[in-house]
Amino acid sequence: MQMFDPDLLRTFLAFAESGSLAHAAAAVGRTPSAVTSQMQRLEAMIGEPLLAPSGRGRILTPAGEELVVHARRILEVHRDAWLSLKGARADGRLALGCTQDFADSNLPDLLRHFGRTHPRVRLDLRVGRSRELTAAYDQGLIEVLIVMRDGAMPDELAVLREPMLWLSAAVDPVAADGELPIAVLDPPCGFRAAVTAALDDAGRSYRIAATSPSLSGVRAAVRSGLALTARTARFLGDGVAVAPRSLGLPPLPNAEFSLRLKSKAEKAASSLAHLLADGLPAGGERT
16 A cells, blocks of 8 residues: 655645645645655646636645645654654753744644643743844743844844735725725834835825834724735625725735744754744745
């Protein structure tokens, strides 16, 4: 009986979650042709097509949909075994700092894996703004850090790149006429700078209709229909949707997040950082 190669399953899930071979290639650090080859190897093992043509792209076949369920289960067991063998005897304290973007998306699932395999490690989780978290990291108060990127750093384990999206209320978004109302975090903020630069370059009239020191405040302003904002897809849901194309909004750059690991960090911190590097992209790009 043939056994599934975890690398093939990771690539397959990257396609299933992103819906694009090109995005899957970026997520796993391979070329599109290499990803296509991996999909063909999986199909040869199973004896059925996993992907079917759809317009200019591909979609999952019924066999592909079924494999998604099994692949997630297999990789979860694989991940737990790896972490358990590395972390069963680990103890002590570990501090993780991250922005709310990740705390509200797939971070909890990854922490569940880590906690199950490192039961004696106390996790100090700090969720906040990039500037404050970076200061705490520089002071030695945080071992693993996920914040908006501000240039390359020697202790950078991975760079997570995700498209910035214009977001609005899921119901009754703002109108396209007149000044565009936007909701932003208090400065300094990379998203705020990107939004205002894009609107200025496009010659689009706008006004800052709401500011907040936290993302929960920005979300409230957007959900109310008071203003638009720009974040990544991690901010979608709970009354927030992609803004209508009819608004004619200018394109935005990618958001870059830096995953950093303190030099000479304990093994538990290193295990957590590598787990996050593998699990956080969720369809985005990692380098």
